Amino acid sequence: MNNTEEIDQLPAVGPLTADVNDELPALGPLTTQHLDAAARVHLEAFPGFFLSSLGARVLREFYRAHVLSPAAHCVVALGGRGDVVGVVAGTSSPDSFYREMIKLNPVRLSVAVGAALLRRPRAVHRILDGLRHGTPVPWPVDGHALLSSICVAPAAQSNGTGRRLMLAWLDQVAESGKANAAYLTTDAVGNDAVMRWYANNGWTKLGNYARHDGRVLACFQRPWKASPEA
Known part of the structure; x- marks a missing residue:
C-alpha cells in the first residue's frame, strides 16, 4: 500500500524533515513494537494526504506488512528517549507486495480499511485499485526495489536524519542481493524541494507520468554505487 500517499499511490514519497533532538538518532530495524509510533x-509528516486521512489503523497495517514481509526492508530512527522520530520502508518485490499485504493480515487489514471506509466511503475504488495493482510506472524497473515511504518527525531541526535513513535502507537492500537498484515516486507538482533533495542524494529523475486519476508523479531511480559524498 512512503514514503508515500494515496492507497493507489502509496509509494509517492513526501516531505523530509529532521529529528527533534540535537543528537543524531540511532538507526535500527523497524519492529512490530514501533508500529503505533511509526x-x-x-x-x-504527511498531514492532509489520502493515506493519512484513512487513519492510524491503516498506517499500522501498512508498516506491519513491511515488518513481516520477507521481501520488505525497513529502518527506524530512535531519539534519545527511545521514541520513534523517523521511518523508511520499501520492498524488493513491488509487483506483488500489496497482494502479499492482504495475505499477511487479511482480518486485521479488513478491519482497518473498513473503519476508514466508514469515514470515507468514496475511497473504496482507490483502495481496491492500489491493493490489486500496486504501483506500476512507465519505465523498466525490473529488479528494482521500491522505496515506499520515508518520513521524519516534522517538529525538528535539520540534522540529516532523512538522508541517514535513506542510505541505511539502500545498504540493507543492496546487502540482501534481492535488487540491483531502487526507484520511488513522488508528486511532480508543487514538490520541488523534495525532488531537489532526491537529486542531491544520488537519485536520477526518469520523468513524469500521469495516473488514471490525474495525479502527476515523478519517478526517480538510484543505483547502489551512487552514494553521495559524506
Missing part, C-alpha cells in the same frame, strides 16, 4: 510520525 503511524504517528507518518500522520505528522
